[in-house]
Amino acid sequence: MNKVFLFCLSLILLLSSCIELIDDLTIHNDGSGTFKYTMNLSSSKIKVNSILALDSINGKKVLSKAEIKSKINLFASHLKTQAGISNVSVSINDLELIVKFSCDFTSVSTLQNGLKNSLIAINNIKNTEDLNQNWLSYDGEVLKRNIPLFSITLSDHVKELDIDLLKTGNYTSINRFDRPIVKVEKVGAKINPSRTACMLKVSTYDLHKNYSLIDNCIYLSPIKNK
């Protein structure tokens, strides 16, 4: 029976599937803001659940849903203790496989440091060189965004099987401000009619092949003095 079940599961893994990622960053005039991150795997439930049902894949242990949940919660609890970070919230819909995360921050650098420290803590990362990079910078007028180096290192380990997961997926990056955007460097980024938000949508597969797709530089109009 187990062998039949294993056979069924393993065939499922060959099938195509997709992932949807949304990062939503709001920056107020005073530099504080809110960061929201959403991962939606609901359209790949069969594939993801079939992977989660296995003990290991390619010789590596597959975490159970409970272990993944505990890891996310551990990340959130570390982030809560970081200076300048507040209102950390995590919701996990394990039926639809949607994870939502959000937090408020006092400045872009506190957000970046908080995320770095929490990642180091939960992943037991010893080599923190990749994490020294600033993937977010904001000087009050220009927001620069790059892809974090550690995520490139991690995605280099993505096997062919996992790349299938990215093929029909997409990554959406939204940046919101209190005042109008003057210019966006990235071709393809959309600006809303009030010019207070811009959205960049790329395929996760293309992003895996070319990390600079998500790099962007957003120029804001000067703050009006009252």
Added chain:
Amino acid sequence: MKKLMFFLLLVNFSNVKSQSELLIPKEAITVFSINNINLLQKISVDELIQYEFMEEVHQELFDGSTSEKTLKDAGIDFNQRLNVFYGKNNDYELSGFTFGVSDLTNLFEVFDDFEELQSKYDNTKLYGSFFNNLIIKNNAALLIRFEPSYELVNRKTDSIWYSRGNLPPFDFNEEAFNEEVFETEDSTYLEPIIYDQEELPIEIDDPNEKNYNELRDSVQITLQEALLTNLLDALFIDNLNLVKSDTRFSEQFTHPCEATFYFDNSRSFKTANGLWYFQTIMPSIYKDLQELYTGNIILGDLFLKEKSIDFMVKTYYGEELGDIYSEMNDAKFDKNIAKYIHKGNSAFFTYNVNMKKAYEKAYETIMPIISAEKNADVAMNVLMLELLNEFVDKDAVFDTYKGSMFGTFNGIKKINTKKIEFIYDEITFEYEEQETEAVEDMPVFTLGFSMGREDIPEIILRNLGKLTSKFEKHDDYWVLKNAILEAAPLYMISKNNLFIFTNDEDLAVNHSDGYGTNSLPKKLVRKLKRGGFMNGYLDIAGTLNRFPSDLLNNQQSEMINSLKGKSGKMYLGSSKTTNKLTAFNLKYEFNGTEYSGQHLLDLINTVYIFSK
């Protein structure tokens, strides 16, 4: 008359044992003997050593000196058989092959790492290399690797080490143990343990006295030599080999087939491992149970045809085990099963057993063995079993689960699921969740069981239906929503004395009484009825070629990989089971343009991996 003479000559020729099989050691548990090795003349040595069944001995060949050489150039005598063997028990593991030699010069161009050693056996030359030994007697050769088991070497080394008054050789580092073994929650895999220098065996002041590892190396080499000497003495002084020690193996050489297969399950390491608990905790039960396995042997013949290979296998067993099997397999093919197998299925199997008869026979045979054990735990278990046997309504149990079953793989189908989409407001770029229909690919399987009591699953399902709204009753079937991987429904059909689980909506909704004219053809059904307890069909291209071997363990993965890339069909049939044997016939029809000898090797390799 000429034809008769030719026929007699042919029969006579096939009955004559060549020298090579007389070199197969009696310690071998698995043997492949390739008769018509002319088939392999075109196969290069490099190609041959890629097969797993050559892996234990291939280092000697795979050193560059064999490039572009075929077996024909290797000094091998094609009038003799090529016999590949393997054996393993708790104390040792051996592997190798025997073959005929036609030209020693050519042979040593391939086996160029061997050095001649002193031989104490008449007319026998002995050669050795780092891993293997080559022994040539007359015009036959034995290439063998014989190694003592890790456990045996440790046991002997420890015995000598402690008898010399030494302390334990390894320092136990509790801190390192805790860190490396247990604190792995955050890692996705276990890192290999790297011991610090101080954990190595302690250096001894006296340079003439060996430390633990040096002693262990010496013990290993001594044991290896002793094992090999015993084996060679038996072969070349006592003239004892597998052909002489097992008449069933010897008889196989009279079969006019391309290759034969021998597997002695009663001596198999796997069987011994399965009985480990009894061996260590209850040795008297172990002895009795081991007797059940006496005579348990699998013999097979491979017949190579133009576009197919027939593999005829006979499984023999001892009287008591045979009685259980023959009772168990005394079941008629349930004709209702055929209605639910679509004629276009990529793979299916049927399995007919009579669980009630098997239970009764096993109870009659095994209970006296267990009852005789004077052990409090066993006595309580015996009491429990005897009470259950008296109180439980066995007719109801075995009418509900008769034991016969079938399974099918119906290909990949699109199934409807739900997904959450994020819909964006184009003005604000805010987004919200919306449930939409989705279609996902899903491999479709069906698993069905014969039963005489349709009312029992109905009782269970009816009551489960009251507990959760996920169970829904329809006219012809039940459905459990999101049962498969929390996304796809599982359908249950209780009809025609069958209880069927499937994720095939079409079967449940439109064919709950079977596929009608699209089910298995009558001719095939008649064949299944006439056959034994097990039948199967597999379209290799439709199933195995899509199988992701990364997910399997090494042995399973090797087996699947050995058949990947092939196109063809496999049919498995079995005879009626008697209390002595069951015969199986595996027919492998191939469509490829590959050389037939390669197909033969592929199949041998698959069977080898399976039996290892």
